[in-house]
Amino acid sequence: MPAVEVSNLSKSFGGVQALRGVSLSLGESEVLGLIGPNGSGKSTLLNVIAGVQKPTSGTVKLGGRAISGMRPDAIVKLGVAKTYQIPKPFASMSVRENVAVAALYGRRLRSVGPALEEADRTLAIVGMGDRSDLAAGSLTAQEKKRLELAKAIATGAKVLLLDEVFAGLSSEELRDSIALFRKMHEELRFSALVVEHVMRAVLNVSEGVVVLEEGRVIAAGSPDQIVHDERVVQAYLGSKGVGT
């Protein structure tokens, strides 16, 4: 059974159709890249799966159980966590406390002590152990992105919805982040839906790629198939070509 099964999902905002009957399935421990031009519905799709927005029609199933329409915090507790494209740290709290909130509530722990221990473990995994006592508001943009990832993992989620965690990094930072992601995936074996503009990241971390355009899936396949797909090259990569 796939970890997440999205069937015929539609979402409209007033007259704007952001998603038009999207279907896809994400296997256990699979990493699926989600690409498409701006406004193609990638972030909306993540938001609907995470419960931040309610679908107009269609269903999302998690391990066979329908979760569409549930509250975001309830969906997190069932094991689906989303990162924000623009990081939203709890600015007045330390990095450690930020992650502890996710562990405490995402994993339904009883008290703060074990949550802080879980936060320390998670921060070590994402390589932020030395940052744990800093105020989250004082982190650099890259560190805030990594903190988003740490919070998502700390919830104990088996399914991660990652919204542009690789964006805005220098070439070197990107290489490190990709290596880190692969290491984490080997260790934790989560499934992930990765929205990404940075093609190098998508091609390096995903086993499969789904391409959205104007709220529709226009292609799906292995990274290799996708970069050679005529429609994708036209619709999305355009004259820019591969490798940006």
Next chain:
Amino acid sequence: MKGRTPFTLYGLLAVMAALAAVASFSGVATTVLLVNLLVFAALAYSINFITGMTGYVSFGHVVFMAIGSYSLAVLVSTYSTSPFEGIALGALLGGLFALGIGAVTLRFRGVYFAIASLVLALAGYNLVLQFPQFGPGGELIFYIPFQPLTVFFAIWGIVVAEIVLTFFVNRGKVGLGIRAIKDEEDAAAAAGVNPMKLKLYVYMLSGLFAGAAGAVFAWSTFGVNASSAFDLTFSLQMLAMILIGGMGTSTGPLLGASIVYLLYYELLTYPRLQGGQFLVVGAAVIVIALFVPDGIVGIIRRKYPSLKPVIE
């Protein structure tokens, strides 16, 4: 967090013990002053649960105080019960109304919640005037023996309960979730926090204690009347107290309540200064809001980092 010595709690309880000793062994005038001071402190801790902890500004918080005042006044004047039953009813109704009102208004964010709570206070005032049960013109007066020390220990017990609860809520699971909500409500939900549930919980505590404090206030003044029970000045004073003392902290409300109370009612009471208190407290609030958002507790923590574990 876990296993830290609760210095703050010990310190605050020591101060409360000292106040109890002073009230017990000094004259009536001092006891009455301390009753008034602790009514303010009880209100400050009450609004601290919602506004201090979550950042949701309860502008019409006086409505819960009024619910408590009328609960006691109606029970004592009409049904001749003991004031303690009035306090119990005031707390119960305060908590229940907070749950009912909050279920709707806590869905609004920021200024919308503040305005909704203000509208409720205005509505409450007009509603009370419509019912003869609340007396002509919303005024109820009762004649019971003057027992300042009994009143003192009633409000003292309420404040002690509030201090202990504030302290443990802040340190525990709920406190961490609430702080996350205050910083970034959507991100808190994305971390698994159910914001509505936690906000309702602290709002309920807030309404409950404001009800209890309002009941004691009616007891100490032998009655209630609509224009003072719903006086928005109280709401503003409550906000000023936690702003000056330190929003969301365990120490701030007692500190802020003492300062605001003494400024308003003891120090700045010369006839020539009529209204001058508003200016002084208003100026203090503006300065603090601009420069030290966490109030006096924040100043102390920043100047003396070593005192951090002592003052929460």
